[in-house]
Amino acid sequence: MSGGLTLREVVVTYPRGEAGGTPLTAVNGVSFTLASGEILGLVGESGCGKSTLGRAILGLVPLAGGAIHWQGRRIDSLTRRAFRSIRSELQLVFQDPDACLDPRMTIAESVAEPLRSLAPGLLPAARIERVNEILAEVGLPASLAGRYPHQLSGGQLQRAVIARALVVDPRFVVCDEPVSALDVSIQGQIVNLIGRTRRDRGLACLFISHNLAVVASLAERVLVMYRGRIVESGARQPLLGSPLHPYTRLLIDSVPGADPARARTLLARHAVPAVRMPVAAPAGCPFVTRCALAVDRCRTLMPPLRDFGHGRQVACHRADEWRDGLPTSLPA
Secondary structure, three states, rough: OOOEEEEEEEEEEOOOOOOOOOEEEEEEEEEEOOOOEEEEEOOOOOOOHHHHHHHHHOOOOOOOEEEEEEEEEOOOOOOEEEEEEEOEEEEEEOHHHHOOOOOOOOOHHHHHHHHHHHOOOHHHHHHHHHHHHHHHOOOOHHHHHHOOHHHHHHHHHHOOOOOOOHHHOEEEEEEEEOOOOOOOOOOHHHHHHHHHHHHHHEEEEEEOOOHHHHHHHHHOOOEEEEEEEEEEEEEHHHHHHOOOOOOHHHHHOOOOOOOHHHHHHHHHOOOOOOHHHOOOOOOOOHHHHHOOOOOOHHHHHOOOOOEEEOOOOOOOHHHHHHHOOOOOOOOO
């Protein structure tokens, strides 16, 4: 096993409020590989475990099972001290810049902070030069370096966050909903920046989002996640063009487009309010309570993630019935 990122049956759990209670499983048996220089999209609704998975890869959340390998080396079992030796290779771009930029520090100081921590031998002059280089790379003028976060626009702040992640020359970046809080026009700029950075640097990137349009414009492959499990995966075009899992179909049909009224109807019919979502998953398919195409076996048997050829995998008992894609959108 060598090169890139490899996950094998990764499980992440959180303790419940009561002592001795059954842990809540946030990520349940996730496996995938990510090659150097590849952008992999991870999509799903809020609460499906996307962000937890991203943080687990970076060693910020412990595993309850499975293994994570980076460049052929198992990293999930490393001590904090040992993980620190590879920290500069693995970085995170946060969704909310306010969560990771200290309001008391200038943009230049915030961007330089990882260098102070991970490259302590770098001389101050070299550190300043590196910060100026990375700010220019992400499209921030030098005049903004001395400003504070509240003095920048949302798009400028997100560029600063990206600069902060890139300043230590990582080889892999988790982008966790990096454009969800931005206007559509600014989203496009940030997506273009991430794509250009990947090409110029040969970065591997796990791009986490609920926005299928953004993922379609950036990722080569897509993972679809529901209740902690991967329910469909494959190359971007066939997966989004001809989905084989009803949940993927629902996500695509629910994107407001030519018929926003239909999208709202679909969401109203198939969505389950977070406060009513059962903590325990159904005995069979996790999506069974929301699926318009469920049959009896879906309620009793967990569908395995099966190989459908050409790198396509689907966890649906009925996927053989529509190997060329679900014939119609889900009924509204």
